[in-house]
Amino acid sequence: MDPTAHSEFYKYTTPLITPLSFDPATSTHIPFRATPHHTHRTWARTYTSHPELYLQPASLPELRLIIHLARQTRKTLTLTGSSHSPSTITQTTSWLINLDNFSRVVSADPTDTTITVEAGIRLHQLLKELDALGWTMRNLGSITEQSVAGAIATGTHGSSLRHGLLSDSVVEITIMLANGELVTCSKDKNTELFRAALVSLGALGVVTHVKFQAVKAFDLRWTQKVVDWTEFVENWDNADWHHHEFARCWWFPYSGKAVVWYADKTEEPRTGRPASWYAEGWRRWGYEAALYVATWFPSLVPVVERWVFRMQYGKLLAGEVVGAVEKSDEALTMDCLFSQLVNEWAIPLHHGPAALRRLTAWLTHDLKSANIPISPSNIFVHAPIEVRVSNTCPTDPTTSAFETPRPFLDQSIVPSALLSPSSLSTSTTAEGGATEKTVSSPAGSESPTLYLNATLYRPFHRNPPHWQRYYTAFELLMKEYGGKPHWAKNCVSVGREEWAGMYGEGMRRWREVRRGVDPEGVFVGEWLSGCVLGEEKEVQ
Ligand SMILES: Cc1cc2nc3c(=O)[nH]c(=O)nc-3n(C[C@H](O)[C@H](O)[C@H](O)COP(=O)(O)OP(=O)(O)OC[C@H]3O[C@@H](n4cnc5c(N)ncnc54)[C@H](O)[C@@H]3O)c2cc1C
CATH class of the missing domain: 3.30.465.10 (Uridine Diphospho-n-acetylenolpyruvylglucosamine Reductase; domain 3)
Incomplete structure (x- = not known):
């Protein structure tokens, strides 16, 4: 054993690293690929942190060494992949592991x-x-x-x-x-x-x-069309996702329109993808620059959004059908443009029309119909608001059995009490007279999931004004429909107890499994202890 092996890391790991890294089988020391002073940013640069060590192991023994060291020196371990989660889920001041060297x-x-x-x-x-x-x-x-x-x-x-x-x-x-x-x-x-x-x-x-x-x-033939937003919501039960294998909708609130995209498998010859207006450098830059200016003059947002909508979807507006035949992964993915905050919630699909009508009303300042106790004053939102769906119904509705086991923390599974068409009952709370609504639904029936994603661009990494107020209002609405936020995204109003309440038994079982495999809390980083687990954090 080399008595000075990895001594440059003693400051972070204590001298324990020397004996722990020694591999008697090869009489060498296991590498410790660690970088101090690393700056960790999310892809969208929504959050930045400075982990004490950034670790990129290249083998299982290296990974095991990191875990043993962390446990014995009471450090927490957080993991990151490509850092595409825009929330603080991967932020830490302790040790951050990345598995880019595990990609075979x-x-x-x-x-x-x-x-x-x-x-x-x-x-x-x-x-x-x-x-x-x-x-x-x-x-x-x-x-x-x-x-x-x-x-x-x-x-x-x-x-x-x-x-x-x-x-x-x-x-x-x-x-x-x-x-x-x-x-x-x-x-x-x-x-x-x-x-x-x-x-x-x-x-x-x-x-x-x-x-x-x-x-x-497989290849997909995809088609895109512009529809009137009000009609889209009115025709909810006949939406394209009922008729095509893949379908999604982008809502452009200031144009009163939605772009509906749908795709099915095909064996037709592939075609080129139609040109995208903002794919080109300067147009993309122009859109971002216009939104940047609008962060100081927010009332410009509708003008900018209407302009970009016309430029990007002009052909569709003129009645032309746009589409292509592409490899499935090319067809299904899209250009997400630039840095953004995203706040996506899952609610039962059948609550879509009610939720979307109220959100439309709130954005157009029809406060009576919106019935959301937060002011929309000076809030101008970016487009599109994404409307997507997922099949979360049991394969066998008679037994509620699924083809694959369900994750305990699947945000898309809706509690059975909220699964069928509902009525909203309104009551007034004791404090402040704010209106509180609850969804009452017969239990036991099943519904697919609707995902509503409120995107806000961050032009040149600058947050738009009042984004937290917009998100708070959006979240109040989503909660009324039994919604659950996407784990990776930027929800602003959900505390630990609320997360636990949303998942109930699923959260209880997940925590039980977690405690069983990590009783000392080695993997309880800052986001987990702050947002989900609370008192379970046991190491610093
Ligand atoms: C432009 C954009 C588009 C997106 N589109 C969609 C979409 O269409 N649908 C959707 O649902 N989401 C979407 N997302 C969200 C994205 O899929 C998730 O944030 C995803 O978790 C990011 O993966 P990542 O590799 O970047 O992981 P990170 O963001 O780095 O980490 C996410 C989580 O994974 C954990 N993790 C990472 N590596 C490991 C490991 N080896 N072992 C254990 N845990 C690990 C981390 O601890 C963390 O909890 C999008 C995000 C962006 C920025």
Whole structure:
């Protein structure tokens, strides 16, 4: 053993690192790939932190060394993939682990179209590997920049009434726990751990490998059309997501329109993608610059949004049908433009019209119809507000059985009491006379999930004014419809008790599994202890 091995890190790890890193089998010291003074930013630069150490292990022994050191020196470990979660979920002043060095394909099995990958691999890398095998992923969200582990950890979803979360395709997960043990879980093995790991929030340990169910590669014919917003809401029960495998809607409040996008599998020859107005550098810059100016003069936002809508979707407005035939991953993903705050909530699909009518009313200052006790004064929102769906109904409604085990923390699963058409009853609270509404619904029936995503751009990384007031009003509305926020996004008004209440038994079981695998709280970073777990934090 070299008595000075890794001594440059004693300041952070104590001299314990020297004996702990010694590997008697090879008579060498396991590398410790750590960077002090690292600045960690989310992709959108919404938050920045300065972890004491930024760690990028390149092997399982290296990862185990980090975990042992953290446990013994009482540091917390937070994980990050591609840092695409815009909230503080990956921010820490303690140690931050990134698995970019874990990005290989381990094996692929043609007999059942499954692939096992290291968990740091980005979705776009995985798709490339799958493509070489003639396979692809069943469903995708808007982008493929995320790491596999990160996408699973927060419940990433796409938009389809025939598919659920991306993690619905996960067959097996391997995690390195706080004691350094490597454990594999699946629907048949360590099932409770598997259900906890399907949305883990990085709180169970380090996900090192994921086995996915892939599907044969397919192409999609997609079509885009502009519809009148009011008509879209009126025709809710006949919306395109009922008729096509994939469908989503972007609402442009200041144009009174929505762009509906839908896609189905096809074997037609591929075509080129129609030109996008703001794909070009200077136009994109122009849009961002205009929004930047509008951060000082917010009433300019509707003018800017109407202008960009006309430029981007002019052909559709003129009645032209725009579409293409593309590889599935190219068709399903989209250009998300620049830095943004996003606040996405899941509510039962059938509450869509009521919720959207009230939000429309609030944005147009019709306060009586909106019935949201927060002033919309001086609030101008960016477009689009995304309207997406997901299949969260049981495969067998008679037994409420799902094809795959459900994550304990699946934000898209709605409590059964809120699952069917509802009536709203209004009452007045004792304090301040604010109006409080509750949704009353017959229990037991099932509903798909509707996701409403209130995007606010941050032109040149500057927050728009009053964004927290907008989000607070939006969240009040979503809560009335039994909503749950996306784990990774920028909700502003949900405290620990409220998170726990939204998940009830699911949260209780998730916490039980978590405590079982990490009793000392090694993986309880600042976001987890502040927002979700509270008193469970045991180490500094
Ligand atoms: C432009 C944009 C578009 C998006 N589109 C969608 C969309 O269409 N649908 C949707 O649902 N979401 C969407 N998201 C959100 C995104 O999918 C999630 O934030 C996702 O978690 C990001 O993955 P990541 O690799 O960047 O993970 P990070 O943001 O770095 O981390 C997210 C979580 O993963 C955990 N984690 C990371 N690595 C590991 C590991 N090895 N082991 C255990 N835990 C780990 C972290 O601890 C953290 O809790 C979008 C985000 C952006 C910025």
